[in-house]
Amino acid sequence: MALDNVKCTVDSCKYWKSEHCNASAIEVNVDAGVNDPNKADMTNCHTFERK
Ligand code: SF4
Structure with missing residues (x-):
């Protein structure tokens, strides 16, 4: 089942x-080498797979 409520901009996935x-x-x-993120760009989707 797709995650319809998860918006994503990574169109190469x-x-x-x-x-x-x-x-x-x-x-x-x-991600970004931190343990306690406080901004969205310090997290990343690890399910990503290149098309
Ligand atoms: S697996 Fe991650 S990167 Fe790929 S479309 Fe879903 S949320 Fe985006």
């Missing part, structure tokens, strides 16, 4: 479809 995520589930982790 194989799960991306019409501005939304078409995966059955996603994993989002802290």
Whole structure:
């Protein structure tokens, strides 16, 4: 089942479809070398797979 309520702009991902995520589930982790993120760009989707 697609994640219709998860908006995504990563159009190079194989799960991306019409501005939304078409995966059955996603994993989002802290990124940018920090442990306590306070901005969105310090997190990333690790379900991403290149088309
Ligand atoms: S898996 Fe992650 S990067 Fe890919 S479309 Fe879904 S939310 Fe976006």
